[in-house]
Amino acid sequence: MDVRPDEGSSAAVPLDPELAGRAAAPRLRASWRRSQGYGVPPDEVVPVFSGSPDTGSLLYECAHRVLTDLQATIPNEPVSLMVADSEGLVLARIGDDRDIQRSLDRVHLAPGFSYNERNAGTNGLGLSLADRAPSLVRAEDHYVTDLRGYTCAAAPVIEPVTGQLAGSINLTTWSSSSSGLLLGLAQTAANATSALMLVRAGGRTVRPAPRGEVFHVIGSHLAPDAGDPCVSAAWRTATEEAAAAVAAGRGTAVVGEPGAGKATLAALARRRLSSRQRLLHARAPETGDVAAWLELWTPELRDADTCVIVSGLPHLPAWAAGELAQILTAVRRPGRPQPFVLAAPEFAAIPEQLAQLADAVVEAPPLRLRGDDVLPLARWFARQERHRAVDVTPRAARALAGCAWPGNVRQLRRVVRDAVARADVVDVHHLAPEVLDGGARPLGRLERLERDEIIRCLTRPDTTVTRAAEELGIGRATLYRKIAQYKITVPRATD
Numbered sequence: 001m002d003v004r005p006d007e008g009s010s011a012a013v014p015l016d017p018e019l020a021g022r023a024a025a026p027r028l029r030a031s032w033r034r035s036q037g038y039g040v041p042p043d044e045v046v047p048v049f050s051g052s053p054d055t056g057s058l059l060y061e062c063a064h065r066v067l068t069d070l071q072a073t074i075p076n077e078p079v080s081l082m083v084a085d086s087e088g089l090v091l092a093r094i095g096d097d098r099d100i101q102r103s104l105d106r107v108h109l110a111p112g113f114s115y116n117e118r119n120a121g122t123n124g125l126g127l128s129l130a131d132r133a134p135s136l137v138r139a140e141d142h143y144v145t146d147l148r149g150y151t152c153a154a155a156p157v158i159e160p161v162t163g164q165l166a167g168s169i170n171l172t173t174w175s176s177s178s179s180g181l182l183l184g185l186a187q188t189a190a191n192a193t194s195a196l197m198l199v200r201a202g203g204r205t206v207r208p209a210p211r212g213e214v215f216h217v218i219g220s221h222l223a224p225d226a227g228d229p230c231v232s233a234a235w236r237t238a239t240e241e242a243a244a245a246v247a248a249g250r251g252t253a254v255v256g257e258p259g260a261g262k263a264t265l266a267a268l269a270r271r272r273l274s275s276r277q278r279l280l281h282a283r284a285p286e287t288g289d290v291a292a293w294l295e296l297w298t299p300e301l302r303d304a305d306t307c308v309i310v311s312g313l314p315h316l317p318a319w320a321a322g323e324l325a326q327i328l329t330a331v332r333r334p335g336r337p338q339p340f341v342l343a344a345p346e347f348a349a350i351p352e353q354l355a356q357l358a359d360a361v362v363e364a365p366p367l368r369l370r371g372d373d374v375l376p377l378a379r380w381f382a383r384q385e386r387h388r389a390v391d392v393t394p395r396a397a398r399a400l401a402g403c404a405w406p407g408n409v410r411q412l413r414r415v416v417r418d419a420v421a422r423a424d425v426v427d428v429h430h431l432a433p434e435v436l437d438g439g440a441r442p443l444g445r446l447e448r449l450e451r452d453e454i455i456r457c458l459t460r461p462d463t464t465v466t467r468a469a470e471e472l473g474i475g476r477a478t479l480y481r482k483i484a485q486y487k488i489t490v491p492r493a494t495d
Contacts, residue, residue, distance in 0.1 A: 088116025124152025139175030256364030259410030
């Protein structure tokens, strides 16, 4: 698919002289520049009403509980507590002080209205979403003069399982009030909301947050003469599209689900140009020092024999996305393959400044649409782990081929490496329970224990449903109900 975004970027807009003369932190100045580039009127808040907010979401449910409890600890304080979704739509506003609530109504900081930077300019809520970082915006720091009577402190809420930006907790008070503790309260409320979302989501474990990394793309299979283990038509087509795009000198973005192999697809496309090319993979940190991360790898772009695959783009603060866009624009090579490839879950997730550098978009197909690749990849990962071929029984092969692989290639690699670390011949009982579980819904801790025990009994060599039921101490009918409940598929557990 070809994409040709509009020309121009807010990062290139010169700052208005009145703003340029003010002393401010770099993050604030970058936000002012973006606000000006968006065309936000500097003298008034133009209401952007998006309709009734979703009060049935997990974010609303958890944040409303946290903010209600927080409000009870600061009665009669002139503070308004709010939660907004990831797009800046205010979902709820809580507070006892009628004066500040009426005042906020006049500037449309109320449920149903959007307060992202694009609509309201620099403000605490919008800046916390743009930079994915706690943000304090005092009176004079607001872009719109109507908001300079307030001080806003906001902190992003991170969805604990996926690591995606869920929304923001915003605390607003009068500009004349003390704001020393405001940001700390916002951060505490945001963390509490994220923790409560984890509990309400069924007790799933928190996905560890990548801290950012720069490394060579590893794997001899990336060399053309070594061959690609993937054989499916969908993967081959995507590889050809990416190779054609980079060979034509087009800025290329590879999109796809987490773990689908976006970086590998980009690397294979680049290897078509030259097997001697040096490939680096730079993944943005979800937390930590983004400035240091940029300084670490961006000098590599000056090497004509190096290509950098940049991923984790949705996690970049707005200022970092703008700075990276300027760096990549400066190193672009007219008429020649570009020294970078962008990777993201979807094109819409790429920050606007960086999306403008993509002339072509290629999708890495998920593993569930590439059934022919599952067993070749499994054998490849097994050989990488044990440094020799590892046999897989027909039962285990059927189980691997029948799994939906919601975690894509990354999940398959983890399952295979765990299995071959415990066996010389992989059978179905060596595979993780998730391979045999349909995964229709998140399971609580006790449900996972029950499911895993059922799968353990059903995957014993030469077992039957009757023997498994006896070992579990339940009736056959009950066991069949549990198998259906957990959508367990065991190749072939006989009666």
